[in-house]
Amino acid sequence: MLLLLGMGAVLLLSSGGENDAAEDARAESATPTATPTNTLTLTPLEAALQRAQAGVTRNADWEPFVQEFDGVEMVLVPAGCFMMGSENGDDDETPVHEQCFDEPFWVDRYEVTNEQYGSIGCEQWSSEPDQPRNCITWFEARDFCEQRRMRLPTEREWEYTARGPSNWVYPWGDDWDGANAVESGNSGNQTAEVGSIRSGVSWVGAMDLSGNVWEWTKSVYENYPYGPDDGREADQGGSTDVRYVMRGGSFHNSTLNLRAANRSWGNPYFEYYGLGWRCARSLE
Incomplete structure (x- = not known):
């Protein structure tokens, strides 16, 4: 039986x-x-998020992952730590100090273009649809990102996206090479189509973090060490009595200004033909 x-x-x-x-x-x-x-099969996005949340300790440990949000490509930046600042630059880049991210985040793969924004800024320097939208105020950049249900990247997010846990001097490594950026030596005194210099790609897959146009960040310009909870990342509303950090250098700059640790600033109404932005979003 x-x-x-x-x-x-x-x-x-x-x-x-x-x-x-x-x-x-x-x-x-x-x-x-x-x-x-039952074998659980992860989608490519789920697998990438799992890797990103585990974190990395070297740039080489990360395989770039690109995802579209409403037709715009963004790159995933994994959790990890890096040393912010530099002893080989301007005084406002010191002291060098550690910054850590417990959660991954997303950053636009490219600078915002004329086509995406829907209008042209300073036409003489950036008139084609795929060139970066320039001559933009901080308020306009912020509002555009919010319309996409996103935000401007913070200063420390921007630098981590450019340098990574290996603390590279430039997005592509430690050695300067003008062929990797839209800079004063090759720009012809104007911006270039975003992503046109593929060799300048950062460790997470972001393009043009050095050169082409400076980029607005969310952070108020203050001395180091950088404290994410010290008020510099807080919403300042419509205040004009603040200075916001700009990063990355432009087609007018070279070498020192295109280092990932280099800092500059402008008031929220500042416009400049070598200034643009990209958006970011937190992991949801």
């Missing part, structure tokens, strides 16, 4: 001396039937 105890488990019962012993021996030596299991 068969008595079913549950999936994959069967107990054999019978009567009659020697048959009992034989049946028991066969039952003990039988290979148990494997219980089927």
Whole structure:
């Protein structure tokens, strides 16, 4: 007689001396039937988020991941730590200090373009649809990102996106190479199509973090060490009595100004033909 105890488990019962012993021996030596299991298959996005939340300690440990949000490509920046600032730059880049991110975040792969914004800024320097939108105030940049349900990147997010946990001097590494950026030596005194210099890509896949146009950040310009909770990342509303950090340098700059640690600033109404922005979003 068969008595079913549950999936994959069967107990054999019978009567009659020697048959009992034989049946028991066969039952003990039988290979148990494997219980089927459901294998969880992660989507590429889920797998990337899992890796990003685990964090990285070297730039080489991260494989760039790009995702579209409402038709705009963004790159995933994993959790991790880096050393913010530089001892080989301006005084406002010191002291060098550690910054850590417990959660990943997203940053636009490219600077915001004329086409995305829907109008042209200073036409003489940036007139084509895929060139960065320039001559933008901080308020206009902030409002555009909010319309996309996003925000400007903070200063420390921007620098981490450019340098990574390996603390590179430039988005592509530690050595200067003007061929990796839209800079004073090759720009022809104007911006270039975003992403046109592929060799300047950062460790997370972001383009033009050095050169082309300076980029607004969310952060108020203050001395280091940088404290994310010291008020510099707080909403300043419509206040004009503040200075906001700009990063990355422009097509008018070279070498020192295009370092990932370099800082500049402007008041929220400041406009400049070498100034644009990109948006960011927190992990939701």
